[in-house]
Amino acid sequence: MSNPACPSGHPRIARRTAIQAGRIGLLGLGMNHLTGLHALAGQPGSDTPPAARPQFKACIYIFLSGGLGQHDSFDMKPSAPAEIRGEFRPISTATPGTQICEHLPGLALRSNLWSLCRSLGHSTNDHSAGHHMMLTGRSDLPPGFNPSAPRPQDWPSIAAVAGSVTAARNNLPLAAVLPEQLVHYSGRIIPGQYAGVMGHRRNPWFIEASPFHATSYGAFPGYKFDHQDRGNPDRRLFEAPSLSLSHGLTHPHLSRRVSLLSNLEQQCAKLEFAAAAERFDQYRQGAISLLTDPKVRGALDVTRAEDSVQDRYGRNSFGWSLLMARRLVEAGVNLVQVNLGNDETWDTHGNAFPHLRDSLFPPTDKALSALFDDLAESGLLEHTLIVMAGEFGRTPKITLLPSHYKYPGRDHWGPVQSVFLAGGGVQGGRVVGATDDIGAYPITDPQRPENLAATIYNALNIPATMSWQDEVGRPHHVYSGEPIPGLV
Template sequence: MLRLLGSQRRLCDGVSRRDLLHIGGLGLYGLTLDRAAQLAAATPPSNTPLSGFGRAKSCIMLFLFGAAPQHETFDPKPEAPAEIQGELRGISTSLPGVAFCEGLPQTARIADRLTVVRSMTHPFPLHCVAYALSGMPAYTTDLETKPRDPAQWPYVGSIADYLWERSPGITSEPGGVPRHIGLPWVFNSQVDDLGLLAGPYAAFLGQQFDPVWAKFEGKPLRVAPKCRHEQPKEYTDPYAAIDPDCRFVFDGAGQFQEQVTIDRFHLRRVLLEQLDTARRAADRAAAERSYTINQSRALSLLTAPKVREALDIGRESPQLRAQYGHTLFGQSCLAARRLVEAGSRFVSVFWDAYGTYFSGAWDTHQNHYPRLKQYLLPGFDAAFSALILDLEQRGLLDETLVLCLSEHGRTPQIDSKPVGAARHHWSEVYSMALAGGGTHRGAVVGRSDRIGGTVAQTPISPKDIHATTYHLLGLDPQAVVYDQQHRPYPVAGDGKVREELLA
């Protein structure tokens, strides 16, 4: 029996609710497709005099959830007092006069390939993932746990996917590889203490423009330092270390056993029959076009060899896999490179909370230095540097935009009261990095003040990063999309293309 993503939750016709959601790609919060796009958006040829329009064919976005500290990544303050600089010092990089945190020695060696922004800023230090990754103009904590709230705006990758869908000359999911993919699993789905968070979803564009989520299958090997000392249990965390014998699959793709040899045409017919039957349980007002797109995508993921090959990190040499690091973030970055090489256009890799949401991932309200030294910085350093060098060596870096960002930064002053110290939420200034795809190689843009607490020069907002991303991807950063009430939404909010970031 061929079983697709089995679950104990069954609909009345025997097909599980979860199976239908994942196989059909109909979303995470119900069977209805009431978010079908009633939209109009244009991507006319850009008349901008700015350089680099359309330089990037694809984008890999690396998101460090929880908020990475600017002092212990790209903006150390070696001249600041100890309560500002902390235990980790700055080290020289391949850019004369520029220092990174000593926990990033491999990244320091590739600084001449990067564009580092030290003056990111916005007013919402609230784990505002949806705000940081969309054109949304304002944010409240109430929205954070409501990923399908009508007030949400579409994720930057979803906007790109939507505009590509309507762009002349861009084929739909070339060779079966989806244009828009998320790794290593559905965002914030692997925690015990909170539901799914807002952020990487298509909002009113329709769930067919959500990322196609991969699924990690593998064994975590190492216990990560605790997020909180009162944390009731320890977690063997895949972001700390994983068994090399791991893999990524798309939900519904590669799930059947190797010995199953059912004819591909027969497989397609059987799946169509299952989906048609299950469809009767779906909302009767579902949009026919949206359903058809998701059904077609599900079948493509199940049957296309190119999809399975692109996700098969086992095809890479043991040496290269080791360079990325045998961690979930490292192997996800490697999978992202394989996916863009195979034709995907926007791949998001999340360093996500695991086990516990509260103070999870990079949210170091406690145990700041043990987590940075033993867990966060080594894994990030290996993966990020390996990705940039791998893309460069394959001739892909010039046409692949790499973004590395968080939702905000962390406080300039260390809180020494918790064991292991802490830095708390801070959005007045923080750092990010870009590479490839038409960005200004070997540049440091903007400056924070002497303690890394405020912007001293060249403030840049997340919306500016989105506008610049669209520009480099050949999409009009001033495009407008419309929701179901025909209200206009500028794709980058009030963001502007930042010339300082362009080659």
Template sequence: MLNPLYGLDRRGLLCAAAAGVAGSMLPKGISLAGDPMSDKPVGFGKAKSVLIVLLSGGPSQLDTLDPKPDAPAEVRGEFSPISTTIPGVQVCEHLPKLAQQTDRWAIVRTLAHREHNHLLATHVALTGRPTPVPRGGSDLDRVETRNDFPNYASALDFIRPRTDGMPSGVSLPNYLIEGPLTWPGQHSGFLGAKHDPWQINGDPNDKDFRMQALSMREGVSTGRLQSRRQLLDKLNRGHSRLTGVETDSLRDQQNLAYGLLTSGKLTDAFEINRETDATRDRYGRNKFGQSLLLSKRMIEAGVPVVQATMGIVQTWDTHTDNWGKLKNTLLPQLDQGLAALTDDLTASGLMDETLLIVMGEFGRTPKVSTLPGQTIPGRDHWAHAYSGLFAGAGIQGGQVLGQTDGQAAYPVTNSWSPADICSTIFNALGVNSSATLMDPLNRPHHLLNGNVISNLYTGASA
């Protein structure tokens, strides 16, 4: 059965099949003949950069942005709601700074898809596509492969390759790996390593934090590095008979490393210790707060797509001690960090050209439960309805889009999928709706595979 959340209806499937691209998930209203949209659709080209704040594990919508104080106790949970700057709209009591800054944010309460597994849902969230599962394979242990669809930074790098030594994407502060499992959706997938985002693995809150990978060894000047690069090019040309995926990948990584080493602008951006103590205190002296501060520096340096993950893998996966974890650590850090970030982006004028998105890969179950062998209750996985925050780059703050039922379980109004978020991101970056990616079988895939969430810009109810 086709997933209607991804915008591919029966008519769309027939059109795509006729064009030989049945796997591309062609969005409604888009044809291969051209772009039927106006020259400047709503929100088009408003953003120079996108910052995705990923809440890995999936935060509870009821305990954050969509509280239900009138629901039964086993649903509403332990927190009380507080008023916001939007009349009649409430959020969790442990988000007081956000409550006073909702004029900057659009709260979307009806994000939805159908993947309740962390790995599959993360791929969906970071690519806008369902995770491909090999024939005969299990979707429960599906991990990262080069058959994955490229994430947003990688796709942008393919569409708009850079030659200035700056990466199209930076992800921080850690890669999503747990034991033998590596979360899919974190790299360029079938586009190849050439388009991988630059991955930062380190704690910006550490007093000794610095990017060793962007530092040249003592005694190696830029001139000497260029001389070594020329020698390496000669060696590569001498081995031009060596071809294949591994060889091409190595050369791509060599080129990327050289560009990054000679890009003083990016190197300077990683010098987070240049920030004043007062600024660092405002963001919070913790891994997440300092990651947001470092992300701001990436945006200032001109990186178009930045992903900042709060915590490590599944930090928000609160099957147990849901309210303790949220109250004592997660919500206070999120509240403080986002307030400082939006304050600084607003003051510098960068908010006007930066699209901010705060989301998990899904939400949590309405009904509270206790896992076998545990005594402190929590909430399980839930992708039928969850909440996210959107701001900047022309988005109208001070509004709520979508409404869920009395238990925040299902949308009762329009819902939006990760495919729609994907289209919104690239539309904001000024990418034409007819842009396509080619997979290893030379099949075209439309990059904008959903519908732009136009209500974010128009303020129209949904």
């Protein structure tokens, strides 16, 4: 018997089927992505021989939300007074004359693969403004900028721009962000991550593999910590991305998507009409297969990778995230932003040295070293730019806030930070720029967020004349600066 709400010219769609199909859209994917995702399903380990892989240009943008202290990592000042130099000591790298923190031994051994820019800065010490500047590559905040929430008037993120103007290698999304969106412990969403004036349809693909936890930071489960020891238990699991809603998807754009699906059971006729327009019938079985085929889940479920691979990267959220980034780049995603830790994980106002030494540097050093080894061995490092930065650096002088922390740390510092770069044509063993004796300000080759964004765009082979369009069709230049000189 025909359903009066669903004309006989179209097959009936069960509620479960409709919801499953709708979840693909909630993930940020359209039906046109199915073919690419099935291709990804066929290479869960991405072990295709290098000679068989097509040439491409890609970028992995590792973002250290909270801000890594330059004095304690890549621009150490061992001759400065104790209140400046801190507790850590420098070690020599494989590059003569270049030293970094003693707690990054894996990176020190591989310095022939990476370079540093020690002179990038901007004008703010505010977390939200700094996020917006470093994630969009724009030093100028948009008119009416709201540090408490993203707005449609924000500048588009580097990921959103790259996802809009780079060439597709298959049907996969061109830009992705993992393993979670950046959410403040209060629950507010950090601005700068989205497409802004480009329109929400240009948002990058947000892969939610790590559930939100308000007060726990670091590479869980083995390296988690709380900045202020508030005693809130953290029982998170790092899981393959779910095709359902997770915490943090409260951005108005996503809320509108949810509202469109809220009454699916009563809207069969409307769904069938949309199905005809979108050739839904042609892809329906593919959509269901995407949701149920274990190969698809296995492609992104890095917690089920070979034991030897997980051991090299680290069985924690940092290791799994960089492993997932490598697989996505190999599979066809042009830019992958990896948030190493949720919002403000690297915000070391207090207890800085034990947190860096015990909880942050070990998993970062191990996972990044494994990523270098894999990309270099496969020949893909030449085609993949790796960038690591935060929203700002940290103050030269160590401070103590005894009401919150037992041990000292450093506060926010916008004027300078050290940016780590490798691959994608960047020559290893180079250092661009220098800071003064206390690591407070650049004294040579000052750089801005615009220069970092241009470095990424250039590595992706985006022409200097390329533009992107906002939601009403007005063109905007992709480049707002020149690539950082001296790296290539």
